[in-house]
Amino acid sequence: MRIAIAGTCGLALxxxxxxxxxxxxxxxxxxxxxxxxLIAAGYQCQVVDYMNTSSLQHALMGVDTVISTVNGNPQLRLIEAAVFCRVRRFAPAEFEGPPHLTPTGDALDRGRGLARAHLQHYRNSVQSTVFVCGVLYERFSVNGMQAHRIGMNTGYGNEGDFIVNARKMIAEAPVYSDSAGTMANICLTSVYDVARFVVRALDMPQWPAEMTMCGQRISINALVELIKTCRGRPYSNISYQTPDTIRYELSLAQMSGDVNKQRRLLTHLAAAEGRYDFATPAYLNASFPDIKPISFRDWFMRNWASVS
Structure with a gap:
């Protein structure tokens, strides 16, 4: 098959x-x-103008499957070009929680809902799936997701932007899913295991509407404790959050105009509300049992091994 990957972010590469x-x-x-x-490294690359229909159609001639890592209007135009060129399958830029858990008008959406609606509109012309991986391990990476060229424009790609700052040992942990103290769970996967599952899925004869994959499912409280154990240091400051406390802090951030804090709190709210959680074993884990994802503990110990 001829596969087109749209984008040159870390995940795409x-x-x-x-x-x-x-x-x-x-x-x-x-x-x-x-x-x-990339060309010197042996890759075929095509320069495209996402706002130019002819440019996109030329690039997609003969392509069987598109994997997108671009968002917004560029992705919508890419979908339309894929339909015109009779591309058989399209995977939109999602790679987070199950989309049916995302509320309408979600501030973290970044145009992904429109892309899914576009693909639903063209469902008789192009088959599509959403790859669901929960939260990437790389959010907890040394120097953050941006060290892997992931999440560059999200507003929460820096080290310590999500739940735990493992260097300073500070945590704002959305451990409760409600005011009654029910523990919130989260699914996580390394970006390298995401790539392994996505590539194996290319050979599947049919794609369901969603394909889940998971490196590890864990309660957020246990995740916070696991990071403390791996670092061998106590937290210098830790606060435990419920959805209500996050919403209160979010309202304060909105009043002060702190956009970066708003984005970080929105990801915490999504975690507390279970939007990164799904049943395991996940669909792709069950479909390809020979793929053994790395555990969060092993990944974290390798990633932080050189940091005192």
Missing amino acids: IIAQEIQSKTSHQLVILSRSPQPA
């Missing part, structure tokens, strides 16, 4: 590397700008 090294599929990377380094 990790998936591209998995396709290039583990399959015989033809691969083209769609980019807004020339990519001489």
Whole structure:
């Protein structure tokens, strides 16, 4: 098959590397700008203008499957070009929690709901799926997701932006899903395991509407304690949050105009409300039992091994 990956973020390139090294599929990377380094590394790259219909249609001629890591209007135009070029399958830029748990008008949506609606409109022309992986381990990475060129424009891609600052040992932990003290759970997956599952799914004859994958499902309280154990240090400051306390802090951040804090709190609210949680074993884990995802503990110990 000829596979097109839209975007050159870290996730896109990790998936591209998995396709290039583990399959015989033809691969083209769609980019807004020339990519001489990728071409030198053996990748086929196509410069595209997402606002130019002809540019997109030219790039997608002969493509079987599109994996998108671009959002907003560029993704909508990409979907339309895929339909015109009779692309068989399209995976939109999601890679988080189950989309049916996302409320209408969610501030973290970044146009993904419109993309899903677009694909639903064209469902008789192009098959699509949403890859659901929960939260990426890399949110807890040294130097944050941005160290992996992921989440560059989300507002919560820096080290310590999500739940735990493991360097300073500070935590704002949305451990409760309600005021009654029910523990909130979260599903997490390493971006490298996401790539492994996505690439294996390319050979599936049919794609369901959602395909879940999971490295580990854990309560947020246990996750916070696990990070403390891995670091071998107590927290210098820790606060435990319920959805109500997060909403109160969010209202204060809105009144003060602190946009970055609003975005961080919105991700905490999503975690507390269970929007990153789903049943395990996940669909792709069950479909490909030979793929053994790395545990969060092992990933964290490797990632933070050189940090005192």
